[in-house]
Amino acid sequence: MKKLFATLLIGASMLTASAQTDFRHITFDEALAAAKQENKLVFIDFFTTWCGPCKKMSAQTFPMPEVGDFMNAKFVPLKLDAEKEGAQLAKTYGVRAYPTYVVVDAEGKEVAKFSGYMEGAQFIDKVSAAIDPEQQPERIKARYESGERTPKLVNAYAMQLMEQRDEDAGFKVIDSYFDSLSDAERLNPDNAFLFTVYTINLDNDRARFMVAHRGDFPDETRAQINEVLGRLYNNSLNTYFSGYIFREGLYDAAKFAELKNMLSTLNLTTENSPVVYEFIEKRPGATDREYFDFVAANFNRLEPYWKSLLVLNLLRLCEPDSPAFKAEMAKFLRNNLTDLSPVGIQMAGRTLQALEQN
8 A cells, every 4th residue: 555655656746747848958969869759849948047037937937737738748848058058059049138948940940039038828829829830920921911810810910010129010900900890899809909918008099999898898808908998097197197298298187187087987096096186287387396395295195106106207297497406306305215115215216316416
């Protein structure tokens, strides 16, 4: 019985070990030979010992059973220190950031290359797309230009353009696809990426559709849609509070009233919201001197988040016109450092540096 129990324990431990990504302790040439024999590709994780995302991938993503099952079935995985034993190979494949993952065939020809930390599901999706001939950049572009408009392809092509730093073209693809859909199609979960990935501000038709139909999205996407809406409206509030809207000459009392109303409708207000609104509405009618006096007198009414945002943007909110004004602003910041969070202190440090550098 004891022997049976011990055997089961050993078996369980072997299963656990085999579930994680099985990085092999072999040379690159040996990996190519193994790939040829096993009809697999070679996956190389180029890391460095000082790289935080590299450590996170090793500790969190690569040990995941689903990642291990996927990787071990398709690849001969290698893990190489790009500054030591993998330095020459990293140079050969143009590795410049860490972690960088390079996939090669059994002849050593590069099939795919990408970088950065990713969670398990995201990593699997990324690798799958990278090695799928139908998901290669040239093929995706050709499929799109031939008229294919599935949600998956539109998302892939738009993201490809974004990664190439052609954001205008990427958003043009998204806008064109969104305009081609009926309301029912826009609500389809397959098209949720239009809102969750590519809607980054409120001033577009996708955001307006989200607001108008926020109760119509199906259960499986409604929570995510509401989360995106909340983020968009809070970001919009931040642009008012930071002084950006005011300095750009874009402040409109009626539009701000609409924003407040929507924040209330979406249950995004807090006990501190009236104070935040007061700070925003005070700025347009006051001089820089008057607004700074208001800030100094009411600063401690703000919650820590808003204090941090204010000290970071103090020089936008109040533009000092004299050395004496600058000195007063610096004194105000120093007097309030003890009331700030660690993030707030860091923000205040940046503003103090700008105030005192001359």
